[in-house]
Amino acid sequence: MTEALISQAPGNFNDSNAVPSGPEKGSTTTPAEVEAAVHAIADRSRQAARQMSGANRALKDSGLRAIGAALLDRKEQILAANAKDVAAGKANGTSAALLDRLTLSDARITGLVDALENLANLPDPVGNVVRGQTLPNGLRLRQVNVPLGVVAAIYEARPNVTVDIAGLALKSGNAVILRGGTAAAFTNEALVQILREALDSVGLPADAVQTVDQYGREGANALMRARGRVDVLIPRGGRDLIQSVVLNAAVPVIETGEGNVHIFIDESASEEMAVEILLNSKTQRPSVCNTVETLLVHSRSTVLPAVAAALRGAGVTLHADERIRAALPSSIETEPATDEDWGTEYMDLDLAVAMVDSLDDAVKHIRTWSTGHTEAILTNNLANAERFIAEVDSAAVIVNASTRFTDGGELGLGAEVGISTQKLHARGPMGLTELTTTKWIVQGEGQVRG
Amino acid sequence: MTEALISQAPGNFNDSNAVPSGPEKGSTTTPAEVEAAVHAIADRSRQAARQMSGANRALKDSGLRAIGAALLDRKEQILAANAKDVAAGKANGTSAALLDRLTLSDARITGLVDALENLANLPDPVGNVVRGQTLPNGLRLRQVNVPLGVVAAIYEARPNVTVDIAGLALKSGNAVILRGGTAAAFTNEALVQILREALDSVGLPADAVQTVDQYGREGANALMRARGRVDVLIPRGGRDLIQSVVLNAAVPVIETGEGNVHIFIDESASEEMAVEILLNSKTQRPSVCNTVETLLVHSRSTVLPAVAAALRGAGVTLHADERIRAALPSSIETEPATDEDWGTEYMDLDLAVAMVDSLDDAVKHIRTWSTGHTEAILTNNLANAERFIAEVDSAAVIVNASTRFTDGGELGLGAEVGISTQKLHARGPMGLTELTTTKWIVQGEGQVRG
Structure with missing residues (x-):
């Protein structure tokens, strides 16, 4: 990583x-x-x-x-x-x-x-x-x-x-x-x-x-x-x-690293899963590129207070939009979020939090601010999971698991060169194969083209 | 092409x-x-x-x-x-x-x-x-x-x-x-x-x-x-x-096309195969990137006069080095080759011809002048074929067949976007898959990283 x-x-x-x-x-x-x-x-x-x-x-x-x-x-x-x-x-x-x-x-x-x-x-x-x-x-x-x-x-x-x-x-x-x-x-x-x-x-x-x-x-x-x-x-x-x-550079470059990672909590996500995945994604190792940086919460989800309380309990500063701040009890401390927060890769115990009214709004937010590294949806709705997978254009799209899994070792590639956020040659965790190219070998016994 | x-x-x-x-x-x-x-x-x-x-x-x-x-x-x-x-x-x-x-x-x-x-x-x-x-x-x-x-x-x-x-x-x-x-x-x-x-x-x-x-x-x-x-x-x-x-360009580029293609006739190559492959590689469609541009002939090969006569008969101008000119009968017309010829992609009925004393010399010439598109060896020596495959760093390496086969259609890729001479993302004939990237999709039911 x-x-x-x-x-x-x-x-x-x-x-x-x-x-x-x-x-x-x-x-x-x-x-x-x-x-x-x-x-x-x-x-x-x-x-x-x-x-x-x-x-x-x-x-x-x-x-x-x-x-x-x-x-x-x-x-x-x-x-x-x-x-x-x-x-x-x-x-x-x-x-x-x-x-x-x-x-x-x-x-x-x-x-x-x-x-x-x-x-x-x-x-x-x-x-x-x-x-x-x-x-x-x-x-x-x-x-x-x-x-x-x-x-x-x-x-x-x-x-x-x-x-x-x-x-x-x-x-x-x-x-x-x-x-x-x-x-x-x-x-x-x-x-x-x-x-x-x-x-x-x-x-x-x-x-x-x-x-x-x-x-x-x-x-x-x-x-x-x-x-x-x-x-x-x-x-x-x-x-x-x-x-x-x-x-x-005038030579070919493989771009690695930048991860403005999002998690979208859909209406149907369970509270227990949401709390556990958010804690892991934000606090297990906040300084790395696969840590979550923005949380998007569906306005009809009921898990926000529990998730926010757990994150605060783990020392996370929440940079929240007005609707999130209004929805949380005053006992849960937040900072007001600005556009700068949506674009920031904190790499620290900070999390931007916004409320959205639909999967479409979540995807729209992600398209505006994502660096194309990793995005996750927490949901029990099959159609929404499939739409999120299809519509989010990132190196890794995760359903119901921690964003911390975007890692060559975790995904079974063995060693990792880095995590590519470009689309050419390598995308996502890069293993040893991504340090190779290919060669076509053609063997015959005199064939010519007709 | x-x-x-x-x-x-x-x-x-x-x-x-x-x-x-x-x-x-x-x-x-x-x-x-x-x-x-x-x-x-x-x-x-x-x-x-x-x-x-x-x-x-x-x-x-x-x-x-x-x-x-x-x-x-x-x-x-x-x-x-x-x-x-x-x-x-x-x-x-x-x-x-x-x-x-x-x-x-x-x-x-x-x-x-x-x-x-x-x-x-x-x-x-x-x-x-x-x-x-x-x-x-x-x-x-x-x-x-x-x-x-x-x-x-x-x-x-x-x-x-x-x-x-x-x-x-x-x-x-x-x-x-x-x-x-x-x-x-x-x-x-x-x-x-x-x-x-x-x-x-x-x-x-x-x-x-x-x-x-x-x-x-x-x-x-x-x-x-x-x-x-x-x-x-x-x-x-x-x-x-x-x-x-x-x-x-500041955007990612896929470089296509340039083919300064070589054929090396090893000592053991048969005359019949050499004549047929050279004629096909040079004259079937000389204006395209997989046509041969330089012929390297082993000094102990006996096929040169027949190959040169066949190419001349097909209207090919031979730009030959001194040793080739000395080895050919005066009835076969040649032009003296300069360093410019080794570096030229003629895309016409022109062929540079040089004599080499070994596979090593052929590989050395190719390393100096090749654009990394396609190179071929004509040989009946297994060890030399394997060495040529291993030591020539081109998108396509061909043994005993026409260089004209470096083509998406011929190699079974269906449609062809072009022939990449770069090493990142795509190398050689590019099919539809080379106009795609990949996405990792990770699905779980609450997994977090330990």
């Missing part, structure tokens, strides 16, 4: 400090020189991608396990580098929330190692036959999954993404170029070095993991412009980062 | 003449006004897309057949409009090749009607369940194909594309916004009017087919920038058009 991160666009990166002492540090200065250096990195990445593409599952899995072992072996080195980033962050007045995301610990490193082991245990997406047939003229035809090639990632402040995205890219047979941001520069430098050495130790190309962090903001820009050299760019982070990448 | 068209980028459109007298003609002039008008068109398209999304196959097929019937009924109107465009083209000194593509005839209109009938007979891609399962917690999960929504197309000079792309978009449940170019303005205006009336006659929304032709070049630009309003933009035409759209 993509968590909300610092809203810092690549154009705003502050690269005046903590640039790692990479081998090429200081050797390039102009944008043209940075571009040439990033192109050279991408060309090495292309070479490495060809080797990764031909690596079988056993070899790739041994690489993932070697990385896991190296992370444990060299934990002290990682934690020391991380301490430098955290100290620099504190000195710069970085917020507590960001410092928390920036900080690695024994437990977090163990979590990364466990995730790598989980990845190693998943089937290889490469070579999977999507479809195939023998044509009337005898041609044997199959469409198979093959790696995308060179995968780039731009992210912020969370050094665990370095390991996470590298592992996903390697398992799917790709090479990866990382841009991790200045705040985590020392940590990322140590991690990339460890990853490269671990790959090399099992006979995989070290250049399958590279970074452009040493080139700062210009490096990120060059990566976004490296058309033909980068097959896909995945931004991971807050809204501003993702929007900046989407608008500025 | 995408044919090579006039290399005229949207930025170069000449809109000084033949602008159709649409209802909004002349009412807008500034780019901002055009943008507002195009946004209004896109918003009507979104409304229509919602209706199309809910239309079942029977209704959509009746719409396609109504369009076919109307094209026949109103053939005289279409041909009269087309005659105006052709006359304007002649007056402007338009090339014979372009005039041919611009010209409609009884036979071409019948061809369009047949294609619509073929579309109507294909299965509906919408609602197809891609995958699904019941999770351990009882949640029922399925991922289904749903329409993309608003599909835009920018193309040039070929009015048949107006009917073709509208039919494909409608069958897959989308609404379409067309930009057909000034050269075919009268024809496209007549066709769009007929399509809209036919849709309306069966109860489908007329706004499912709209055009921005009345806004000229600025209309095309506004369409490319309509982020969030246009779900996918498909450029159809020559290299310059496609590159211009890819570089300038």
Whole structure:
């Protein structure tokens, strides 16, 4: 799941400090020189991608396990580098929330190692036959999954993404170029070095993991412009980062994350189910993209007081429209909602609440404000459930369950690259297969077209 | 199959003449006004897309057949409009090749009607369940194909594309916004009017087919920038058009067409097969993207003289490197090849020919010059066939058959939107399914996340 991160666009990166002492540090200065250096990195990445593409599952899995072992072996080195980033962050007045995301610990490193082991245990997406047939003229035809090639990632402040995205890219047979941001520069430098050495130790190309962090903001820009050299760019982070990448990139981008998630309580929804699902959707992990942000309540539903009381009891601030405020007893505290609330992804213990008179009105509200991530209906009315499924155009549409299920792990995809809110290539939770493309293989014995 | 068209980028459109007298003609002039008008068109398209999304196959097929019937009924109107465009083209000194593509005839209109009938007979891609399962917690999960929504197309000079792309978009449940170019303005205006009336006659929304032709070049630009309003933009035409759209569009683009296609004749390929496949791949229809453009011949192959003689006999100009020229008898005429030849998509009776000493050298040449469309190997060596399949990173890799098979119809996909040379979303021949996205549908009875 993509968590909300610092809203810092690549154009705003502050690269005046903590640039790692990479081998090429200081050797390039102009944008043209940075571009040439990033192109050279991408060309090495292309070479490495060809080797990764031909690596079988056993070899790739041994690489993932070697990385896991190296992370444990060299934990002290990682934690020391991380301490430098955290100290620099504190000195710069970085917020507590960001410092928390920036900080690695024994437990977090163990979590990364466990995730790598989980990845190693998943089937290889490469070579999977999507479809195939023998044509009337005898041609044997199959469409198979093959790696995308060179995968780039731009992210912020969370050094665990370095390991996470590298592992996903390697398992799917790709090479990866990382841009991790200045705040985590020392940590990322140590991690990339460890990853490269671990790959090399099992006979995989070290250049399958590279970074452009040493080139700062210009490096990120060059990566976004490296058309033909980068097959896909995945931004991971807050809204501003993702929007900046989407608008500025000349390479193909997979957009992830933004979730202004709605739940509609229909007239027929039971109180018990509504209370339980709202509590889970809002409070189980409020900082992630599949948490509910707006609740729409049918005006003839009777569950509102119980749901509102339960949410208040769990510490949720309710930003409610006039009709909701009028319908609730004065003992339940609310804030008046404005249009800004309908458009806000709080990612916190806040919930916008509006009253609607019909399913149509609920769908209309959702069409106006949704980011197309996840919407749910709570209902016992079959026709309404079917209409909601058909009329709501989001990556995931849920009937009578928590919105927190929009997650690759929960939906049985194994590892998750992120949650795509775009319509091309991947929509919703993205597994390893979404880091592949396909190739048509046609085999004959001399067939020509008539 | 995408044919090579006039290399005229949207930025170069000449809109000084033949602008159709649409209802909004002349009412807008500034780019901002055009943008507002195009946004209004896109918003009507979104409304229509919602209706199309809910239309079942029977209704959509009746719409396609109504369009076919109307094209026949109103053939005289279409041909009269087309005659105006052709006359304007002649007056402007338009090339014979372009005039041919611009010209409609009884036979071409019948061809369009047949294609619509073929579309109507294909299965509906919408609602197809891609995958699904019941999770351990009882949640029922399925991922289904749903329409993309608003599909835009920018193309040039070929009015048949107006009917073709509208039919494909409608069958897959989308609404379409067309930009057909000034050269075919009268024809496209007549066709769009007929399509809209036919849709309306069966109860489908007329706004499912709209055009921005009345806004000229600025209309095309506004369409490319309509982020969030246009779900996918498909450029159809020559290299310059496609590159211009890819570089300038802020909306998602599916890139089609460019095919610098290679055939490698390995040492073990038989002469008979090599002659037959080269003749078919080069001469059956040289103006299309799956025709072969470069032949690579293993230096130990003995088939070169026979292949070269056959191609010359069929009128093919051979642009050959020094080693090929030295190996051929003087009776076989060749032109000296330059680097430009390796990079050229001739789309004519021209073929670049180079000698290579190994499969590795052939793959290296292909990696340097290929556009990633289609490459073929002719061989009787199993290990070499497998290596070629694994190491060549193209949308289609063919063993011992004509490159002309990279075609949606030939590969059993039914109708074809185009041939994608990109890696995201669709790669190779694109059928109706590639005009859809997916939606996850999750159904439970109160499940929450633990």
